[in-house]
Amino acid sequence: MPNRVHCAHVLVKTEKEALAVLEQLKKGEKFAKIAGNVSLCSSGKKGGDLGFFGRGQMVKEFEKAAFLLEKGVVSPIVKTKHGYHIIKRLE
Secondary structure (H helix, E strand, O other), X not given: OOOEEEEEEEEEOOHHHHHXXXXXXXXXXXXXXXXXXXXXXXXXXXXXXXXXXXXOOOOHHHHHHHHXXXXXXXXXXXXXXXXXXXXXXXX
């Protein structure tokens, strides 16, 4: 189990918006482009890139999903108190 992961994410307000993001990804849209266009997080300006983070730095639901992902894999929708996330493990 890694101590740190490098992820990007897209944060949206509703589950409907999160489903739309997943559809765009299935159609081949670039993750970073979608993050830049729709993410509510300031990381959207960097393609959703959150950099490296360790355990205990993110909310529990987000952290659990991020640490379970393999490199290059995109998560299903992850709901937290901040909204709905789509997470991509970069490293």
